[in-house]
Amino acid sequence: LHLAGRGGFTEGTYPASSGVVPWTVPELFPETEGDGGGLRTALSPASPLARDFDDIVRHDAGAHGALRVLRRYGLLFVRGTPGTSDAVAAFASAMSGGTAKFEGGSYLPSYRRRRWSSSLPSEDWKVGDAGYRGGMLGDDEWTLTDGPMKTLYGQIWSTDPFGMAGGQSMADSAYSCDSLPVHTDMTYYPNPPGLQIFNVVSTASQGGESVFVDGFAVAERLRLSNPKAFQTLSTLRRTYRCTDWETGWSLEASGPVIECAGGTDSPVRRIRHNDLDRLPDLLLEEEVDHDLYAEVERAHAELNRLLGSDEYRLVVRMKAGDMVAVANQRCLHGRHSFKIDAYNRRTVNGCYVSQVDLDSRFRMLGYWC
Numbered sequence: 001l002h003l004a005g006r007g008g009f010t011e012g013t014y015p016a017s018s019g020v021v022p023w024t025v026p027e028l029f030p031e032t033e034g035d036g037g038g039l040r041t042a043l044s045p046a047s048p049l050a051r052d053f054d055d056i057v058r059h060d061a062g063a064h065g066a067l068r069v070l071r072r073y074g075l076l077f078v079r080g081t082p083g084t085s086d087a088v089a090a091f092a093s094a095m096s097g098g099t100a101k102f103e104g105g106s107y108l109p110s111y112r113r114r115r116w117s118s119s120l121p122s123e124d125w126k127v128g129d130a131g132y133r134g135g136m137l138g139d140d141e142w143t144l145t146d147g148p149m150k151t152l153y154g155q156i157w158s159t160d161p162f163g164m165a166g167g168q169s170m171a172d173s174a175y176s177c178d179s180l181p182v183h184t185d186m187t188y189y190p191n192p193p194g195l196q197i198f199n200v201v202s203t204a205s206q207g208g209e210s211v212f213v214d215g216f217a218v219a220e221r222l223r224l225s226n227p228k229a230f231q232t233l234s235t236l237r238r239t240y241r242c243t244d245w246e247t248g249w250s251l252e253a254s255g256p257v258i259e260c261a262g263g264t265d266s267p268v269r270r271i272r273h274n275d276l277d278r279l280p281d282l283l284l285e286e287e288v289d290h291d292l293y294a295e296v297e298r299a300h301a302e303l304n305r306l307l308g309s310d311e312y313r314l315v316v317r318m319k320a321g322d323m324v325a326v327a328n329q330r331c332l333h334g335r336h337s338f339k340i341d342a343y344n345r346r347t348v349n350g351c352y353v354s355q356v357d358l359d360s361r362f363r364m365l366g367y368w369c
Contacts, residue, residue, distance in 0.1 A: 013220055014267050017368035019071040022217035025314050028073075042316045043077045050077040053087070053323065056094055058112060060101075063094040064365060066325075070095075070195075071362050074327035075212055077316075081323040083201035085156045086111060088323075088351050089147055095195060095325065096357035097146020099364050107147045148351035149193055151186065152242075152249045158201075158349040182213045182307050182332035183274035186352070187240035188251040192272065192328055194355030199323040204346035208338030210324065212314040215271035215332050218306045219258045229299035234258040236296060240277040257303065270329045273303075307332065329355055 014020040028048060043050045049069060055062035056078065070076045081087055090111035093101070101108045148155035186192045198210075223230040239254040259270040281296055306312060315336075318324065326333050338346050359369045 014216075015368060017366075018267070019068070019362075019367045020074075020216065020267075021072050022220055023073055023214050024217055024311050026311065029314070042314065043079055043318070043322055047077065049073055049075055050079060053078050053081040053091070057087075057090050057108070058116065060099075067095065067361055067365055070325060070327055070358075071365070071367055074214055074216065074330035075314075076325040078323040078325065079321065081199055081321055083199065083320060083349070085349060086115075088156055088197060088199050088349055090115070091199075091323065091325075092149075092195075092197060092351050092353050093144075093147040095361065096353045097360075099361070101146075104143050105145045107144055146357065149354045149357075151193070151352055152244065152247065152251070156349060156351050159347055179337040180334045181275065181304075182211055182313070182334035183276065184215070184271055184332055185274070185328050186242075187255075187272045187274045187277050188242045188253050190253045190255075191355055192270075193352035194328060194358030195353035196326045196328045196333065197323065197350045197353070198318075198326070198333075198348050199350055200318045200320055201347040201349060202320055202345055203318070204338035205341045206339040208346045209336040210316045210318055211334040211336070212316070212324075212326065213307055213312045213332045214330065215273070216268050216330050218303070218312055219268045219271065221306060222258075222303060226299075226302055228295070229302045230258065231264055232295055232299040233303060234260055234264045236281070238272075238281060239279045240272070240274060241279055242277060257300075271332065272329075273332060327358075328352070 014022075029042065051062065051066050051069065056066045057063070066076055066078075078091070081091070089107050093107040093111070097106060103109045184192060185196050219230070222233070234256050237254045237256055239252065241250075241252045243250050255270075255272045257271065257273050258268055259272065260266045261269040281293070316324075362369050
């Protein structure tokens with residue numbers, strides 16, 4: 001895979017069979033929306049990252065095309081998505097499980113039948129609708145082999161507290177109006193989810209733009225520009241924790257920020273980075289090595305500097321009906337702060353897909369994982 005000229009990456013960092021192509025924002029989106037805010041037209045017909053919901057969910061070929069975009073870029077924008085739990089579950093089903101979608105084993109056949117049945121009123125599926133009247137899952141829930149991953153947040157979650165069922169955790173900074181630094185999700189899982197899916201139901205009156213960064217691209221830049229920082233962040237294991245006393249969860253896992261497939265000169269396999277969930281670094285040495293602590297701080301600061309660079313930060317203003325799927329072990333996501341009022345509440349629903357499921361789908365398409 002020839003990556004020369006792509007932000008200075010070297011040829012052969014990722015084998016051609018992997019399908020992975022690190023990217024920077026100017027390479028994918030040389031033009032902004034023209035408002036001076038650096039916003040990119042990531043959902044336009046010309047965008048290499050965008051596909052239509054109906055094409056993905058209704059046709060296997062459309063799902064395969066969407067998976068190829070995800071494998072290549074780690075990011076997929078979806079246009080024309082109904083604002084329903086059903087739509088999120090169906091999309092997750094199309095991206096996970098086996099390639100053969102059988103009735104009873106997959107959520108997708110029943111969704112397709114109901115979604116495109118002439119007997120179903122079309123207004124029940126309009127973009128931005130609060131939810132399909134029939135609910136998300138039926139009696140066959142226990143036989144499903146694909147779809148949303150179960151987590152402490154449930155299978156389908158919503159940033160609207162009134163859209164969450166009793167027992168679903170809301171111990172997360174997403175349930176605020178504050179800006180969020182770019183991060184990967186559920187770093188406190190030993191194997192974090194492979195996909196994070198966001199479906200925009202309604203937008204804020206002001207702000208709330210989404211931010212995305214290709215963590216593989218940043219890691220490769222760090223490998224070349226600051227080998228010592230790369231070495232530190234790819235060998236030092238850091239610990240992440242989530243505790244929710246209200247619902248009774250205590251989750252903890254550790255791993256390097258940059259995890260390579262083999263040695264530190266091999267391709268990057270996983271990014272694990274969330275300063276909001278990370279515990280302090282306690283380096284267990286007989287005597288405190290102040291030089292090592294200083295090196296960790298310098299490496300972390302350089303990583304955050306690159307993550308904050310306009311070269312890598314894709315800023316997108318999403319609207320109702322827009323959905324994005326983020327390869328959670330590769331791309332980082334965040335958001336700008338926002339304001340809401342009685343008529344404009346920023347509501348997003350979504351779910352996760354496991355990395356195991358996602359890798360299986362990639363291998364069935366012929367990619368090396």
